[in-house]
Amino acid sequence: MHLFLLLILQLPAASGQIDPEHCRYALGMEDGRIPDQDLTASSRWYETTGPQYARLNSEDGDGAWCPKGQLEPSDSQFLQIDLRRLTFLTLFGTQGRYARGLGKEFAAAYRLNYSRDGQLWKSWKNRLGKEVRDPNNTYGVFSNDLKPPIIARYVRVIPVTRLSTTVCMRVELYGCPWEDGLLSYSAPEGQLMMSPGNPSVISLNDSTYDGVHEKRLGKLFGGLGQLTDGVTGRDDFLAIRQYNVWQGYDYLGWRNDTPGTQGYVEMEFVFDRLRNFTSMKVHSNNMYSRGVKIFSSVSCWFKPSLSWEPEPVSFSTILDDRNPSARYVTVPLSRRAARSLRCRFYYADVWMMFSEISFQLFSFLQKPSCFLLISSAAAPSPSSSSDKTPILIGCLVTIILLLVIIIFLILWCQCVCKVLEKAVCLTACGGGYAEPDVTQCTPHQSFNNNAPHYAETDIVRLQGVTGSNMYAVPALTVDSLTRKDISAAEFPRHQLIFREKLGEGQFGEVHLCEAEGLPEFLGEGSPLPDRDGRSVLVAVKQLRADATSQARNDFLKEIKIMSRLDDPNIIRLLCVCVSSDPLCMVTEYMENGDLNMFLCQREIESTLTHANNIPSVSLSDLLHMAVQISSGMKYLASLNFVHRDLATRNCLLDRRLTIKIADFGMSRNLYSSDYYRIQGRAVLPIRWMAWESILLGKFTTASDVWAFGVTLWEIFTLCKEQPYSLLSDEQVIENSGEFFRNQGRQIFLYAPPLCPPSLFELMMRCWSRNITDRPTFEGLYQALRPHVNQ
Ligand SMILES: *[C@@H]1O[C@H](CO)[C@@H](O)[C@H](O)[C@H]1NC(C)=O
Ligand SMILES: *[C@@H]1O[C@H](CO)[C@@H](O)[C@H](O)[C@H]1NC(C)=O
Numbered sequence: 001m002h003l004f005l006l007l008i009l010q011l012p013a014a015s016g017q018i019d020p021e022h023c024r025y026a027l028g029m030e031d032g033r034i035p036d037q038d039l040t041a042s043s044r045w046y047e048t049t050g051p052q053y054a055r056l057n058s059e060d061g062d063g064a065w066c067p068k069g070q071l072e073p074s075d076s077q078f079l080q081i082d083l084r085r086l087t088f089l090t091l092f093g094t095q096g097r098y099a100r101g102l103g104k105e106f107a108a109a110y111r112l113n114y115s116r117d118g119q120l121w122k123s124w125k126n127r128l129g130k131e132v133r134d135p136n137n138t139y140g141v142f143s144n145d146l147k148p149p150i151i152a153r154y155v156r157v158i159p160v161t162r163l164s165t166t167v168c169m170r171v172e173l174y175g176c177p178w179e180d181g182l183l184s185y186s187a188p189e190g191q192l193m194m195s196p197g198n199p200s201v202i203s204l205n206d207s208t209y210d211g212v213h214e215k216r217l218g219k220l221f222g223g224l225g226q227l228t229d230g231v232t233g234r235d236d237f238l239a240i241r242q243y244n245v246w247q248g249y250d251y252l253g254w255r256n257d258t259p260g261t262q263g264y265v266e267m268e269f270v271f272d273r274l275r276n277f278t279s280m281k282v283h284s285n286n287m288y289s290r291g292v293k294i295f296s297s298v299s300c301w302f303k304p305s306l307s308w309e310p311e312p313v314s315f316s317t318i319l320d321d322r323n324p325s326a327r328y329v330t331v332p333l334s335r336r337a338a339r340s341l342r343c344r345f346y347y348a349d350v351w352m353m354f355s356e357i358s359f360q361l362f363s364f365l366q367k368p369s370c371f372l373l374i375s376s377a378a379a380p381s382p383s384s385s386s387d388k389t390p391i392l393i394g395c396l397v398t399i400i401l402l403l404v405i406i407i408f409l410i411l412w413c414q415c416v417c418k419v420l421e422k423a424v425c426l427t428a429c430g431g432g433y434a435e436p437d438v439t440q441c442t443p444h445q446s447f448n449n450n451a452p453h454y455a456e457t458d459i460v461r462l463q464g465v466t467g468s469n470m471y472a473v474p475a476l477t478v479d480s481l482t483r484k485d486i487s488a489a490e491f492p493r494h495q496l497i498f499r500e501k502l503g504e505g506q507f508g509e510v511h512l513c514e515a516e517g518l519p520e521f522l523g524e525g526s527p528l529p530d531r532d533g534r535s536v537l538v539a540v541k542q543l544r545a546d547a548t549s550q551a552r553n554d555f556l557k558e559i560k561i562m563s564r565l566d567d568p569n570i571i572r573l574l575c576v577c578v579s580s581d582p583l584c585m586v587t588e589y590m591e592n593g594d595l596n597m598f599l600c601q602r603e604i605e606s607t608l609t610h611a612n613n614i615p616s617v618s619l620s621d622l623l624h625m626a627v628q629i630s631s632g633m634k635y636l637a638s639l640n641f642v643h644r645d646l647a648t649r650n651c652l653l654d655r656r657l658t659i660k661i662a663d664f665g666m667s668r669n670l671y672s673s674d675y676y677r678i679q680g681r682a683v684l685p686i687r688w689m690a691w692e693s694i695l696l697g698k699f700t701t702a703s704d705v706w707a708f709g710v711t712l713w714e715i716f717t718l719c720k721e722q723p724y725s726l727l728s729d730e731q732v733i734e735n736s737g738e739f740f741r742n743q744g745r746q747i748f749l750y751a752p753p754l755c756p757p758s759l760f761e762l763m764m765r766c767w768s769r770n771i772t773d774r775p776t777f778e779g780l781y782q783a784l785r786p787h788v789n790q
């Protein structure tokens, strides 16, 4: 029991790393936890538009903070927020003045300045070095991810304008406390790696460092940067996590044999006050095949006040030549106290590369009396126990309270998880949410005039045949589906010659086959797939012999639906083999695979990509893709056909880069993280789903429009990131609740840097809360088409 208690007491000291995915709490502008006196501004127009009114979603005063007079392009007006402690900021939300319909002033763009001490101010820049963010809307809340995050106590929001205009702002900050109090680190500058056979630059510099880069000495000092941005590098340091940056981006790396190194890299860490350290965690690469290893040993010196203590803490690591994974190396720091730390990391190989460093503090109990007392109680000594009894009792009571709280939390967690799971199905919503005003929506009908509703039983069927999602059709019994429902012709099975396997799902497989004599079979005038000599390459989706009757039924339904679709931007069903088992459907073969893979492997066209022969796409290619998808969807909408799973992974590209919308489970295994599994039974593409589909099971053409907006977003981020990559599945579901409640707390996808503003506006309209505010596919097609040949 004593041991157990000790463990609990020590638990909080073990944490200390920030996970940016979860560090997204509202910091108190909206709910008032940041008091008025911590809000200041360079000026205000009236008393009623002072800084204390800059609270998100608040209509107090005249509804926002507005600086005095017209804002000129050269002006530098600001709203300043004092967070009272160092904070790790991951998200920034802005809103214009609404004032119950009277106001419409907003800031078309803004900059952020921040300071850790209130003296030295720094400007925030995104990972590509851009300072200005452009939100561009009035009463809708616009959330902008801060990548890199800001670590600061004070934040200034500086509205920016291109023309003389009135601006007003309301804001919210999101993040979590920066517990370890690290103010800055200094280090030698990161280096370039030259690699034979690799044309691009591998730059291991600290590109988000916000201190001084002393180029002459090759040193960084006085700032924080990539080592504290919460992003750990990958096992392969060439693979990057960020979008649109260079190879090696996530790491800060140094080479052993450069002049001036004495076999180690020295770093110094400065903290806000005296801190008592339990350990330091260093996330380090270990790709030994390329000469990178974790450090062999490290020595750290401590400076509690004015001078350095002579005795370092030293630690040798166990080197590892078998596992090339990047890893956290934990260096124990023996609970010594310091305001500054100086550590020497010794090389184990040619290169050393770090992506994160964090410190764990011994801070849970400021006075160690409780801790010591319980230790002594564990081995009681008769002399001292009596006079400490009151403290001991106090301690035990505290511990019991803690236990109760922990048990309560565990129970509560389990409860919340259950609720989350249920939120997906219709039944649970009745309790949690009022009936939303869906009556104003024109009911877009599914294929067979039956507005689909996903009760839990339906969701099971969603999984579809080869792991893909099914189209919206009402439940049909096996008997009601007969050969005459299928208008595609039966192809002689022996004329399909297997070439290779393209993918597989739960109940089937997709093969690449040669179809002998297919042109003759389809007859004159039938548009033919690309020919490869005499035979034609086709994709054959085949149901496994052991598939359930449900899967079989779904497979026939998919055939039935596909055989009625005929559009240049929809995958074409050529023929089927359903007279005997196994059931097959034969479609066009799309040589360039799916759009997600295609874009993910490419960069945006530039002189750099030309010079280095990097596969690339141009902005006009991207626009052309968007137009083609909207055209295909326009066709489906004209048939009142609901797709339900529009996403880049379901758009295929042929040899000439024509896009065809499909819904194959071809490579669904690759994309399993895009789907949310409900109690292990059904999978839903929640990151692409409209709020009403998630909460009410309502799938309509308007929810396809929502998914189209997300698909556009994917295209303009070149599929380098999953939508809402920082939110967990549960948070995505919570976010759809925010869309429903519409109190401005919903998080939107950010504007991709490549995306023209007018296009982002179009995306935002696809994500309107009300179905009637979303554009139609016809409208989207008309809006996108003119962009193409600009
Ligand atoms: C923002 O910071 C930059 C320095 O990075 C400084 O030049 C500028 O004056 C600051 N602006 C405000 C309003 O604090
Ligand atoms: C880091 O290296 C990249 C690629 O060489 C370069 O574009 C960038 O400007 C560098 N950043 C800093 C802060 O030195």
Ligand SMILES: *[C@@H]1O[C@H](CO)[C@@H](O)[C@H](O)[C@H]1NC(C)=O
Pocket (backbone or CB within 6 Å): 276, 277, 335, 336, 337, 362, 368
């Ligand atoms: C740090 O905390 C430990 C554990 O309570 C304590 O023993 C040690 O004296 C502290 N160190 C300093 C220098 O305060």
Ligand SMILES: *[C@@H]1O[C@H](CO)[C@@H](O)[C@H](O)[C@H]1NC(C)=O
Pocket (backbone or CB within 6 Å): 108, 134, 136, 757, 758
């Ligand atoms: C902001 O919106 C206005 C109209 O709503 C538009 O004219 C302007 O181009 C937009 N600016 C940006 C930067 O998106």
